[in-house]
Amino acid sequence: MPPSTCYNCKAARAVIIRPKNRHKLCRECFIQIFELEVHETITSANLFFRGERIAIGASGGKDSTVLAAVLKTLNERYDYGLDLSLLSIDEGIRGYRDDSLETVKRNAVQYEMPLEIVGYGELYGWTMDQVVEQVGKKGNCTYCGVFRRQALDRGAARLGINHVVTGHNADDVAETVMMNLLRGDLPRLSRGTSIVTESGASDIKRSKPLKYAYEKEIVLYAHHRQLDYFSTECIYSPEAFRGSARTLIKDLEKIRPSSILDIVKSGEDMAALVPSQVRGAGKSCKSSAPADDEAAGGCGSQNGRTSGGEMAAMENQLAANDTAESRETEIRIPRKGLEAKKIKTQTLQYCEQCGYISSQRICKACTLLDGLNRNRPKAAIEISLEDEEGSSTLARQMERTQLTNS
Amino acid sequence: MTDPTSGSVAPIPITVEFTGGLEILFSNERKHKITVPGRLDDGSQPNISYLLRYLVDNLMKDQRKELFIMEDNVRPGILVLINDADWELEGEEAYELQPGDNIVFVSTLHGG
Numbered sequence: 001m002p003p004s005t006c007y008n009c010k011a012a013r014a015v016i017i018r019p020k021n022r023h024k025l026c027r028e029c030f031i032q033i034f035e036l037e038v039h040e041t042i043t044s045a046n047l048f049f050r051g052e053r054i055a056i057g058a059s060g061g062k063d064s065t066v067l068a069a070v071l072k073t074l075n076e077r078y079d080y081g082l083d084l085s086l087l088s089i090d091e092g093i094r095g096y097r098d099d100s101l102e103t104v105k106r107n108a109v110q111y112e113m114p115l116e117i118v119g120y121g122e123l124y125g126w127t128m129d130q131v132v133e134q135v136g137k138k139g140n141c142t143y144c145g146v147f148r149r150q151a152l153d154r155g156a157a158r159l160g161i162n163h164v165v166t167g168h169n170a171d172d173v174a175e176t177v178m179m180n181l182l183r184g185d186l187p188r189l190s191r192g193t194s195i196v197t198e199s200g201a202s203d204i205k206r207s208k209p210l211k212y213a214y215e216k217e218i219v220l221y222a223h224h225r226q227l228d229y230f231s232t233e234c235i236y237s238p239e240a241f242r243g244s245a246r247t248l249i250k251d252l253e254k255i256r257p258s259s260i261l262d263i264v265k266s267g268e269d270m271a272a273l274v275p276s277q278v279r280g281a282g283k284s285c286k287s288s289a290p291a292d293d294e295a296a297g298g299c300g301s302q303n304g305r306t307s308g309g310e311m312a313a314m315e316n317q318l319a320a321n322d323t324a325e326s327r328e329t330e331i332r333i334p335r336k337g338l339e340a341k342k343i344k345t346q347t348l349q350y351c352e353q354c355g356y357i358s359s360q361r362i363c364k365a366c367t368l369l370d371g372l373n374r375n376r377p378k379a380a381i382e383i384s385l386e387d388e389e390g391s392s393t394l395a396r397q398m399e400r401t402q403l404t405n406s
Numbered sequence: 407m408t409d410p411t412s413g414s415v416a417p418i419p420i421t422v423e424f425t426g427g428l429e430i431l432f433s434n435e436r437k438h439k440i441t442v443p444g445r446l447d448d449g450s451q452p453n454i455s456y457l458l459r460y461l462v463d464n465l466m467k468d469q470r471k472e473l474f475i476m477e478d479n480v481r482p483g484i485l486v487l488i489n490d491a492d493w494e495l496e497g498e499e500a501y502e503l504q505p506g507d508n509i510v511f512v513s514t515l516h517g518g
Contacts, residue, residue, distance in 0.1 A: 004495050015491040024495060062426070062514075171514075219426060219485060219514045220492075231427040231513065250482040250515075 063167030092127020
C-alpha cells in the first residue's frame with residue numbers, strides 16, 4: 001500500500017485515520033487538531049473563567065494524563081489564565097494504585113502542577129484492600145464508588161478549589177447513554193450527556209473537557225506525544241472492563257467508527273427532549289450520589305464498568321424527580337408487597353457523622369463505614385431499605401455481597 | 407525461530423510492542439524482538455494475520471487468548487500501529503511484514 005499523505009498539510013505521511021470523519025492525518029496535524037478541538041469544546045461551553053482554579057482528577061491513566069497534558073498546553077497557548085492542580089485519590093489498593101500514583105507524581109513534575117493525594121485510609125480509616133478483605137471482591141466497587149465521590153470533593157475542598165475536571169471521553173459518554181437507554185433512565189441519560197454536572201450533593205462543579213474526544217484518539221495522542229501514563233486494570237474488578245455496554249460500543253466502532261460520536265449526539269438530543277422536572281438538573285435533586293460514574297477517572301470500573309450503588313441512587317432520584325419540583329421533595333413510592341405510599345420528605349442536610357452534604361441523616365459513605373466498622377455489611381441493607389424506599393438495587397446488591405461472603 | 411522450509415528467502419526480523427495494559431498478557435514485557443520466516447509453507451509472505459497467530463502460539467504466556475484475539479482478529483478496542491501508522495492505513499491484517507518493522511499493539515480498554 002502506498003503511504004498516504006496528510007489530509008491537512010498535504011505533505012507529511014499520514015499516520016492516523018480519524019474515527020469521526022476518516023480524515024488521514026500526520027502526527028503533527030493530528031496533535032494540533034486534537035488540541036484545537038478540545039479548545040473549541042472548552043470555549044463553546046464556557047467551561048472556565050479567567051483566574052479559575054481547576055483540580056484535574058488524575059489517576060495516572062491515559063484519559064486523565066492526556067487531559068492534564070492538553071489543559072496545560074491550551075492554558076499556555078490560549079492564555080486561559082487557569083491555575084491547574086492535580087488531585088488524586090489513593091484508594092489503598094496495593095499493586096494497583098500505588099503504582100499509578102507514582103505515575104501521577106511524575107506527571108506533577110512533568111507538567112509543573114501541584115499534586116494533592118487524598119487517601120481512603122486517612123479519610124475513612126479503611127483502605128480498599130481492607131474493605132475487600134472484609135466484604136470480598138464482589139461488592140467492593142460500591143464502596144469504592146461512594147468513597148471516591150466524596151474523597152474527590154473533600155480533596156478539592158482541601159485545595160480550596162470548586163471545579164474538578166475529569167478525563168471522561170466520548171466512548172465513556174456513549175456507554176453511559178447506551179446504559180441509560182437500556183435501563184429506560186431518562187433523567188440519568190440527560191445528566192450523563194451534559195458537559196458540566198453540578199449536584200445538590202456537592203458544592204463542587206464537575207466537567208469533562210474530553211467529552212467529544214474518542215478514546216482511540218486519546219490513546220494515540222498519548223502515544224504520539226509519548227506521554228507517561230499507567231495502564232493496569234484494577235485488581236479487584238478484572239471482569240469489569242468487559243462491561244457489555246463497553247463491548248457494544250467497541251464493536252459498533254469497529255463496524256462504523258462515527259457511531260460513538262453519533263450516540264453522544266443522540267444522547268444530547270434526547271436529553272434536550274427530557275422535561276426539566278424529570279431531568280432534575282443536579283442542583284435541585286438531593287440524592288446523595290447523583291452521578292457516581294462522574295466520580296473521577298481512575299477506577300477501572302467507571303461508567304459501563306461500574307457495579308452498582310449509583311443505580312440505586314438514581315432510582316431513588318428518579319422517584320424524587322418525578323414528584324418534586326422544589327427543594328422539598330415528596331416521594332411516594334409504590335411498593336408491591338409492602339405498604340404502599342409511604343410519603344417521605346427529602347431535604348438537603350449535612351451528615352450527622354461527618355458533615356458531608358447528604359440527602360439523609362447519615363451519608364452513604366458513613367452508612368457503609370458503619371457496616372464495615374461493625375463487621376457486618378448487612379447494616380447497610382437495613383438502612384438502605386428504610387431510607388431509600390425507591391431503591392432496591394443497592395439493597396439487592398448488598399444482599400448479594402453478603403451472600404457471597406457468608 | 408527461523409523456518410527451515412523458507413528456503414533461500416531470508417527470515418524477517420521485526421519488533422513487536424505491547425502497551426496500554428497488554429504487556430501483562432506477554433510476560434509483562436513491553437518490547438519483543440522476533441523473527442518470522444520470509445516465506446510461509448503455502449508460498450505466501452507473512453502478514454499481520456500470520457503475526458497474530460504467531461504471537462498467540464509462541465509469545466503469549468497468558469491463557470486468556472480472548473483478551474487479545476477475537477474471531478481470528480485483534481479484539482475491538484486494541485489499536486495496531488505499523489511503524490507508528492494506524493494499521494487501517496497499511497491494509498490491516500493483510501499488511502505484509504517487512505524487515506525491521508515495528509508493530510505496536512495498544513489497548514484502549516483499560517481504566518483511565
